[in-house]
Amino acid sequence: MTTRIGVITFPGSLDDADSARAVTLAGAEAVPLWHGDESLPEVDAIVIPGGFSYGDYLRCGAIARFAPIMTEVVRAADRGLPVLGICNGFQVLCEAHLLPGALAINEGRHFVCRDEELIVENTQTAWTSGFAQEQHIVIPLKNGEGRYVADAKTLAELESQGRVVVRYAENPNGSNNNIAGITNARGNVVGLMPHPEHAVESLTGPSLDGLTFFTSVLADTHVSA
Numbered sequence: 001m002t003t004r005i006g007v008i009t010f011p012g013s014l015d016d017a018d019s020a021r022a023v024t025l026a027g028a029e030a031v032p033l034w035h036g037d038e039s040l041p042e043v044d045a046i047v048i049p050g051g052f053s054y055g056d057y058l059r060c061g062a063i064a065r066f067a068p069i070m071t072e073v074v075r076a077a078d079r080g081l082p083v084l085g086i087c088n089g090f091q092v093l094c095e096a097h098l099l100p101g102a103l104a105i106n107e108g109r110h111f112v113c114r115d116e117e118l119i120v121e122n123t124q125t126a127w128t129s130g131f132a133q134e135q136h137i138v139i140p141l142k143n144g145e146g147r148y149v150a151d152a153k154t155l156a157e158l159e160s161q162g163r164v165v166v167r168y169a170e171n172p173n174g175s176n177n178n179i180a181g182i183t184n185a186r187g188n189v190v191g192l193m194p195h196p197e198h199a200v201e202s203l204t205g206p207s208l209d210g211l212t213f214f215t216s217v218l219a220d221t222h223v224s225a
Contacts, residue, residue, distance in 0.1 A: 003028040003218050006043040008073075008089075010035040010064050014051035015086065015197055022197040023047065026214035035067040045082040045126070045217050046073055048089030050142075050195060060103060060145050061091035070096055082126035082217050083189045087143055090181070090191035099182055099191045100158070101150030106143070107174030115206040116141040116194050117169040118180055122162055125187040130216035137209035139194040141172060146193045148175040148182075158182055165190055 005023045007030055009016045020030035031043050035053075040046075053064035064070065070092070077083045077098050085093035093099045106112055115138050120131040131137070150158070155176055158164055165181040181192035196210030 004031050004043045006031045006033040006046045008033045008048050010053035012052040015049040018197040019047045019049040022200045022214050025200050035069050038068045040072045048085040050087030061095040064092045065095040077189050080188050084127050085191040093191045098189050100154045103145050104147045104149045105145050106147050111144040112172050113142040118166045122165045125183045125190050126217050126220040127190045127213045130212040138207045139210050140198040141194045147173045148179040
C-alpha cells in the first residue's frame with residue numbers, strides 16, 4: 001500500500017507544488033489538502049510548505065493557525081501523526097503551539113537566499129531517521145523572518161532533551177544557538193527553516209540531501225506503508 005502524505009495549500013503558499021514533487025520523488029503519494037478543509041483524508045503524514053500564508057498579515061503564520069485544516073492537523077499531531085513544517089510551515093507550527101519559540105526578522109533585516117550548510121543533530125525524528133548523526137548537508141535557505149528565538153528556559157529544554165534537529169554551520173540570520181530546525185518531545189513534529197524540497201534533484205538543487213527528509217518518514221515506524 002502506497003504511503004500517502006498530505007501537502008497543505010494556504011492562500012499565499014509558494015512551495016506546495018515543490019513539496020508535493022519531493023513527496024512523489026521519495027516514493028509516496030502526494031495528497032493535496034486545502035486550508036479550508038474541515039476534515040483530513042486518510043494520510044500517513046503531513047507537510048506544511050513554505051510561502052506567505054494569508055499574506056503574512058499580523059505575523060508569519062498567525063492567521064494560518066486558525067485555518068480549519070489546522071484544527072485537524074493539531075489533533076492528528078497530538079495522536080502521533082508525522083508533521084513537517086518548512087519555512088512558513090515552521091512559523092505556522094510555532095503559532096499553533098505544536099512547537100515552542102518563534103521566528104523573528106533576520107538580523108540586519110535582510111532577506112537571506114542562498115545554499116546553506118547544516119549539521120544534523122537529531123536522527124531520531126520521523127523526518128530525519130535516514131541521516132547520520134552530525135552529518136553535514138546543503139539545503140537552500142530563503143527567508144526574511146527566519147531567526148529562531150525562544151526564552152532561556154525553552155532553549156535549555158531543547159538542548160537538554162536533544163530536540164534541536166539541525167543547526168546552521170554558519171549562522172545566516174542570528175538564530176538562537178544556530179538553530180535551523182527543532183522537534184517536539186515525541187519526535188513526530190519537525191519545523192525546519194531551510195527548504196529540503198529544493199534539494200531533491202541534481203538538475204535544480206545544490207544536493208540531493210533534502211530528499212532524505214521525505215524518505216525518512218516513509219521508513220519511520222510512525223508510518224504504516
